[in-house]
Amino acid sequence: MNHSPRLRSMNDGSFFLIVWTFGWVILLIVIWQLRARRAERRLERIHKERMMAMEKGIPLPEVPDYEEKSGAWLGLRVNPKWPLGVGAIFVMLGMGLTFALWATQDRDVQKVWAFGLLGVFFGVGLWLHYFLTRRG
Numbered sequence: 001m002n003h004s005p006r007l008r009s010m011n012d013g014s015f016f017l018i019v020w021t022f023g024w025v026i027l028l029i030v031i032w033q034l035r036a037r038r039a040e041r042r043l044e045r046i047h048k049e050r051m052m053a054m055e056k057g058i059p060l061p062e063v064p065d066y067e068e069k070s071g072a073w074l075g076l077r078v079n080p081k082w083p084l085g086v087g088a089i090f091v092m093l094g095m096g097l098t099f100a101l102w103a104t105q106d107r108d109v110q111k112v113w114a115f116g117l118l119g120v121f122f123g124v125g126l127w128l129h130y131f132l133t134r135r136g
Helices: 005-010 014-056 082-103 113-133
Strands: none
Touching: 082 113
């Protein structure tokens, strides 16, 4: 059976690699969005309860507890410089993978050397995130 070059290139695994990579990125974005929506709905519910209590004349606590205290996130403090460290790791991994794919003797693997640049650009993106969102 004679397949066209396009079909042959889709069967060599590169299509799977692309779907796998971008599938994880999309999954992480969806999880992030769902968590943000859940937090927003929780704050709206708290606000509504406070407004109803104020209408009824019920005394309110001084400072409401808006922190989500469930599961493994209890007491976890995140360092605001995490994008710098994670970005450096991804840049180094991406550069190493790019060089390894480029330097290999297998011609088929040499053709996909640019996939290593995904890690490099992701790390640079994390650095940009840090520099654009850090506080004065």
